[in-house]
Amino acid sequence: MRQFTFLFFIGILISLSSCRTDFETVASTGKLEFSRDTIYLDTVFTNIGSSTYTLKVYNHSKNDITIPTIKLGKGLASKYRMTIDGMKGNQGKLFENVNLLAKDSMYIFVETTANIADANPTDFLYTDQIVFDGGANLQKVELVTLIQDAVFLYPQRFDNGTTETLPIGDEQIYGFFLDENDAINGNELKFTKKKPYVIYGYAAVPSGKTVTFEAGARVHFHADSGLILATNAALNVNGTSSTTDQLENEVIFEGDRLEPDFADVPGQWGAIWLTNGSTNHKINHLTIKNASIGLLIQNNNGTTVDIKNTQIYNSTNYGILAQTAKINGENVIISNSGQASLACTYGGNYKFTHCTFNNNWNSSSQVAVLLNNYFTGAVPEVKDLTAATFNNCIIYGSYSNELILKKKTGAAFVYQFNNCLIKFDNTSNTYTNDPDYQFSTDPTHYNAIIQNKDPKFFKVAQNKLDIDNTSAAFAKGNSSYLIPLDILSTTRTLPPDLGAYQSKSFPK
Numbered sequence: 001m002r003q004f005t006f007l008f009f010i011g012i013l014i015s016l017s018s019c020r021t022d023f024e025t026v027a028s029t030g031k032l033e034f035s036r037d038t039i040y041l042d043t044v045f046t047n048i049g050s051s052t053y054t055l056k057v058y059n060h061s062k063n064d065i066t067i068p069t070i071k072l073g074k075g076l077a078s079k080y081r082m083t084i085d086g087m088k089g090n091q092g093k094l095f096e097n098v099n100l101l102a103k104d105s106m107y108i109f110v111e112t113t114a115n116i117a118d119a120n121p122t123d124f125l126y127t128d129q130i131v132f133d134g135g136a137n138l139q140k141v142e143l144v145t146l147i148q149d150a151v152f153l154y155p156q157r158f159d160n161g162t163t164e165t166l167p168i169g170d171e172q173i174y175g176f177f178l179d180e181n182d183a184i185n186g187n188e189l190k191f192t193k194k195k196p197y198v199i200y201g202y203a204a205v206p207s208g209k210t211v212t213f214e215a216g217a218r219v220h221f222h223a224d225s226g227l228i229l230a231t232n233a234a235l236n237v238n239g240t241s242s243t244t245d246q247l248e249n250e251v252i253f254e255g256d257r258l259e260p261d262f263a264d265v266p267g268q269w270g271a272i273w274l275t276n277g278s279t280n281h282k283i284n285h286l287t288i289k290n291a292s293i294g295l296l297i298q299n300n301n302g303t304t305v306d307i308k309n310t311q312i313y314n315s316t317n318y319g320i321l322a323q324t325a326k327i328n329g330e331n332v333i334i335s336n337s338g339q340a341s342l343a344c345t346y347g348g349n350y351k352f353t354h355c356t357f358n359n360n361w362n363s364s365s366q367v368a369v370l371l372n373n374y375f376t377g378a379v380p381e382v383k384d385l386t387a388a389t390f391n392n393c394i395i396y397g398s399y400s401n402e403l404i405l406k407k408k409t410g411a412a413f414v415y416q417f418n419n420c421l422i423k424f425d426n427t428s429n430t431y432t433n434d435p436d437y438q439f440s441t442d443p444t445h446y447n448a449i450i451q452n453k454d455p456k457f458f459k460v461a462q463n464k465l466d467i468d469n470t471s472a473a474f475a476k477g478n479s480s481y482l483i484p485l486d487i488l489s490t491t492r493t494l495p496p497d498l499g500a501y502q503s504k505s506f507p508k
Contacts, residue, residue: 025066025099030137032067032100033058038142039110039130042259045150045198045220046116051259055108055130055141059100070095070108073129073140079114080128080143112145119147148258150220151185153178154200166204166228175202175228178211191217198256199225202270205233205278212236215249215285220256226270226291227253231277232301239285241309241489247287254289264290264463266338267316271296274305274325281305288312288319294334299324299348307332309487312341313463323375324348324383329355331487331500335463336361340370340404341397347373347383347411352390354483356465356499358457359397368395368402368423373411382411391481393420394455394465394473394499400425405436419478421450421498450476455499458506466501473498 035056044050059065071094072078081092085106089095100106108130119126126147132139155164155176166175178188189209191197193216200222205211207230213219215238221227229235239251255268262268271293274281279301287310288294294312297305297320305327312319312334319334319341320327327344329352334341341359344350357368373385385407395403402423407413424437431437439449453472458464467473477496486492486502497503 025064028065028067028100028133028137029061030133030139031061032132032139033060034139034141036141038144041110041112041143041145043146043148044112044114044258045148045152045196045256047113048198048256049113050111050145051257051261052109052111055110056105057100057108057132058105059102062102064099064101067098067100068096068133069131070098071131072143073131078128079118079126080110080112082130083109110143112143114145114147116147116149124148148196150196150198152198152200153185153188153203166202168228173202174200174224175204177204177206178209180209190214191219193217196220198222199227202226202228202273204228204230205235207231207233210234210236210280212238213251213286214238215240215251217251219251219253220258221253221269221291222256223268224270226272228273229275229278229281231275233278235272235274235278235281235283237283237286239309241285250285250287252287252289253291254287262290264314266290266314266336267292274298274300277301279303283307284309286310288315290314292316293318293321295320295322297322297325297327300326302326304328309489311463311487315341318343321345322348322350325350327351329353330483331355331485333358333465333487333500334368335359335460335465338363338366340367342368343370344385344388345370345372346375346381347385348388349386350388352393353481354392354477354486354496354498354500355390356394356501357396357402358394358460358465359399359402360460361398364399366397366399367404368397370404370406371413371415372406372408373413374406374408380408382408384412386412386414388415390417390420392418392477392483392496392498395420395422396455396457397423399423400427401431407436415445417446417449418481419448419476419498421453421455421473421476423452425452448476448478450498465499467497467499467503468506469503471497471503474503 114126126145128143130141164176165172180187180189189211191213196218198220240249242249268290273296276298294315307329309331315337319337322344323346326349332355335358341357359366359368374382439446455473456471458466487500490502
């Protein structure tokens with residue numbers, strides 16, 4: 001009986017609530033309150049939609065109210081659009097008779113898609129207002145967006161409805177060849193700092209051609225996009241040192257989401273792929289952020305890939321994945337990768353001097369540096385690792401062992417670490433008797449190794465891996481391997497510090 005009474009009572013409540021289709025309201029008196037008085041929609045590229053931003057509107061009065069109008073100041077011509085508690089209004093620009101209960105709130109979601117021509121020509125800001133009511137009850141919330149002009153590069157669409165693709169092995173991928181005589185963009189093989197570039201799909205450098213990135217160039221890759229160097233094609237990145245935190249002379253490769261929330265999100269785009277047979281690559285003062293693989297470097301026609309003063313951060317797989325490659329790296333920093341910050345695989349020839357390899361990815365399978373001499377495929381193969389030399393380097397991270405050596409018989413496996421700080425604490429004793437990890441008793445492979453000491457990076461969570469004089473890497477380098485200037489073009493003192501940075505005093 002009690003169960004029947006309870007169910008009957010619940011039924012009455014549901015019935016009463018479902019019968020109510022409206023409620024008594026009074027007109028708004030202009031005393032709405034807002035979660036913010038100005039909404040700054042972060043920088044967007046011309047004609048590319050923004051993220052969605054939120055405004056919360058509060059009715060703190062004791063009365064249910066009706067707001068006669070909520071609209072955009074520029075009316076139906078505005079480049080902003082809104083939804084209000086799921087309602088779209090008139091084209092997202094005008095809403096009439098919006099009800100708001102007493103002591104309640106509602107959400108307004110705002111986004112924009114604007115052209116550079118819509119912005120103020122002096123500061124490139126596009127502005128508008130959300131206008132509530134009118135007359136004496138008028139209230140406003142400002143809207144501000146910075147519009148950035150850009151050069152857009154993407155596959156062309158043909159008259160038959162198909163889209164340009166690139167042949168990669170037996171497959172076709174969404175991409176296109178850069179054209180040095182493009183009718184709209186001119187020489188697409190020369191990237192300047194005049195405007196940023198936004199790339200959709202994989203941009204390929206044709207065989208025998210060289211793509212050049214001038215100091216200060218900014219390249220933004222859309223999701224599943226990247227850069228491919230074909231056979232006999234070359235990459236020249238000609239960045240120079242900068243004097244401000246804006247890295248004004250650095251060449252920067254990153255995703256095309258400019259909002260701060262995306263500043264350090266890994267995997268926003270694909271990779272820079274230096275394919276087997278590409279050649280004569282020169283990279284200086286390049287920053288690569290938030291890719292799947294920062295640099296995929298294959299056997300580059302027997303030539304050395306020179307990588308200097310370069311930073312690679314937040315790669316979902318590898319910072320650098322090298323396969324039978326030949327690399328000379330100086331003042332290179334790689335941090336935070338899902339698998340390995342540096343992976344020198346399938347043999348090759350490598351030399352890294354004054355480099356910092358760190359990995360704080362939240363996974364027990366991550367590692368800072370991986371070396372091997374084989375390829376695991378349908379038919380496993382081995383290749384000679386003719387040299388892997390690390391001088392005055394830091395190899396560190398959040399995992400117990402940040403250096404992994406994997407070798408198979410049938411191919412050479414030559415490596416040497418000189419004056420390096422290496423995190424390898426072997427807590428499980430798995431490697432106690434392994435001849436490849438005898439850091440203190442094997443002078444053939446290890447000289448002056450600092451093991452399991454904290455380099456005390458400045459702010460590792462922000463990829464700021466510079467050090468001060470309290471670091472275990474301070475003044476522990478060998479002058480025989482000296483690179484006179486660090487990654488910031490600061491003169492190194494003697495004896496030099498390990499890693500890519502000359503030590504400095506941190507701000508208090």
